[in-house]
Amino acid sequence: DTEVTQTPKHLVMGMTNKKSLKCEQHMGHRAMYWYKQKAKKPPELMFVYSYEKLSINESVPSRFSPECPNSSLLNLHLHALQPEDSALYLCASSQVGPLLISGNTIYFGEGSWLTVV
């Protein structure tokens, strides 16, 4: 069972709404990730946080705004989304450190299904 918890599991929002996706992990990991996955496609990286600081932004539109309030929590704030943003949003976490020591396995949550209408 995954130890990365995402809420809500399903979210339907209008194009003018503001909503947030939340993610929590208690594995002591200091790297956290947001991935976006369209149906029957591989996940695509959006953001990476390392020690609560944004380290990677894969040129994601500003209508997606990540936030890492502490080492256990990761949020994705959503505003003025488009219907094409409808997808499964996956949160993940991993240890930070030299790969051969930490292993750096990335563990995923169950995802939040987002529908923009």
Added chain:
Amino acid sequence: AQSVAQPEDQVNVAEGNPLTVKCTYSVSGNPYLFWYVQYPNRGLQFLLKYITGDNLVKGSYGFEAEFNKSQTSFHLKKPSALVSDSALYFCAVMNYGGSQGNLIFGKGTKLSVKP
């Protein structure tokens, strides 16, 4: 640039038969390779990884994978397939920079195990 390729969109296997899901990689430097499984309407579950050491890696649910450097492959295998193994399987390579990496996934292979 790091990349992985999964040449098969779908693999069909009869229950009890061995299964193989193929993955080839292209990396600069040492390859750090992973397999994940995704059941319908679920997140990704980690199966196994190759970082270094023994070329045969054993993972969850009876799966194993063989790292072959000369063929740049990391095929996923299981000696006896179960209907419950039916799912979408992703091979991934770690894109490693700085103190942590992120995953680059193949397109995925749908495994269908029939009774």
